[in-house]
Amino acid sequence: MSTIEASTELKAKWHEESATLRPSVWNGGKVPLGVPFGKMMMWFFLLSDAFTFSSLLVAYGYFRATATLPNGASCWVTPEKVFDGIPWIVDGNMPLVFVGIMTFILIFSSVTMVLAVEAGHRMDKKTVVKYMIFTIIGGLMFLSCQAMEWSHLIMKEGLRLNFNPFAASGDPTGKTHASVMFGQLFFTITGFHGFHVFTGVIINCLVCIAAYRGVFQKKGHYEMVEKVGLYWHFVDLVWVFVFTLFYLIN
Numbered sequence: 001m002s003t004i005e006a007s008t009e010l011k012a013k014w015h016e017e018s019a020t021l022r023p024s025v026w027n028g029g030k031v032p033l034g035v036p037f038g039k040m041m042m043w044f045f046l047l048s049d050a051f052t053f054s055s056l057l058v059a060y061g062y063f064r065a066t067a068t069l070p071n072g073a074s075c076w077v078t079p080e081k082v083f084d085g086i087p088w089i090v091d092g093n094m095p096l097v098f099v100g101i102m103t104f105i106l107i108f109s110s111v112t113m114v115l116a117v118e119a120g121h122r123m124d125k126k127t128v129v130k131y132m133i134f135t136i137i138g139g140l141m142f143l144s145c146q147a148m149e150w151s152h153l154i155m156k157e158g159l160r161l162n163f164n165p166f167a168a169s170g171d172p173t174g175k176t177h178a179s180v181m182f183g184q185l186f187f188t189i190t191g192f193h194g195f196h197v198f199t200g201v202i203i204n205c206l207v208c209i210a211a212y213r214g215v216f217q218k219k220g221h222y223e224m225v226e227k228v229g230l231y232w233h234f235v236d237l238v239w240v241f242v243f244t245l246f247y248l249i250n
Contacts, residue, residue, distance in 0.1 A: 036223060038223065038224075038227055039223065039226065039227055039230070042227045042230050042231065043230070046230065046231065046234045049196075049234070050234075050238075052192075053189075053192075053193075053238050053241075056185075056188065056189050056192065057189070057241055057242070057245060059185070060185045060189060060245055060246075061245070063179075063181045063185060064076050064181075064182075064185075067178075067179040067181055067182075068170070069168060069170050069171060069176060071170075073168070073169075073170025073171065074168065074169050074170040075168045075170060075176070075178055075179045076168065076169055076170075076178055076179060076182060077164070077166045077167075077168070077169060077178040077182050078166075078167075078169040078250060079095075079096070079246065079247050079248065079249070079250060080095040080096065080250070081095075081166065081167070082153075082157075082166055083095060083096055083098065083099055083149075083247055085097075085098070086098045087148040087149050087151070087152030087153075087156075088148060088151075088152055088156075096247055096248075098145070098148075098149065099149075099243065099247045101145065102142055102145045102146070102149075103239065103240075103243055105138050105141050105142050105145065106138065106139075106142050106197075106235075106236050106239055107236060108138055109134070109135045109137075109138025109139055109142070109232070109236070110232060110233055110236040112131045112132075112134040112135045112138065113131070113132075113135045113228075113229045113232045113233065114229070115127070115131040116128050116130075116131035116132045116135060116225055116229065117222070117225055117226050117229045119131060119222075120216070120221075120222025120225045120226065121222070123217065123220075123222070125211060125212075125214065125216075125217050128211050128216075128222060128225060129208060129211050129212050132204055132207065132208040132211060132225070133208060135204055135232065136201055136204050136205055136208065139197055139198075139200060139201040139204065139232075140201060142197055143194060143197055143198060143201070146190065146194050146197075150187075150190075159183045159186075160180075160183060161180070161183055161184050161187065162180055163177075163180060163183070164177050164178045164179060164180045164182055164183050165177065166178050166182075169250075186246060189242060189246075190242060190246070193235070193238055193239060193242055196235045196238070197235055200228070200231055200232050200235055203228050203231070204228055204232070207224055207225060207228050210224070211225065
């Protein structure tokens with residue numbers, strides 16, 4: 001027997017043994033890796049979306065690090081001075097309080113989504129609908145807070161894509177305006193994230209209506225709730241990074 005024939009025979013034997021040990025995984029089974037098709041595709045989508053957000057956040061880090069004054073000092077804004085109150089309600093003396101409220105709302109909505117998924121595992125239609133509604137309300141509250149923040153920065157503070165009214169943190173006199181890249185990146189990244197939240201709210205509404213009508217009860221599973229739950233948790237996770245980079249790091 002030649003070396004090529006022996007190698008071919010060994011490969012065939014290995015494939016046969018693998019198929020015998022795990023036929024549903026490696027032998028063309030209907031459920032590859034034990035994960036439903038729809039859920040696997042959601043993971044693929046989230047992975048691709050993670051690359052997009054990662055690119056935006058890396059770009060933010062680069063432009064922030066390279067934005068300097070002629071003396072080498074930072075030409076970026078001081079977060080506590082930009083987000084120093086509650087938009088349209090309290091001016092100053094409450095740094096990062098409002099964004100803290102926004103973060104709490106989004107994280108709490110993630111908790112209610114977990115409870116909706118858990119209720120789906122128990123085939124508890126009423127509880128699924130209840131917690132889906134709570135999740136939707138949380139998403140709408142977050143979007144409302146973001147609208148307040150944006151309108152305040154644009155209409156009252158004068159932040160534009162081509163103009164930054166805030167002082168550069170590296171100038172002790174406060175006379176030098178910070179880099180316009182702050183406004184451009186802030187509106188781009190938080191807007192892109194807000195669009196994801198808005199999309200999530202729409203999808204959650206559709207899934208909630210379907211659950212209320214008993215669609216998933218008839219199917220015998222609430223897998224769709226799990227899939228939208230994965231998307232919602234991803235959106236919440238991304239916000240943690242956005243919150244850290246824009247609001248916390250000085």
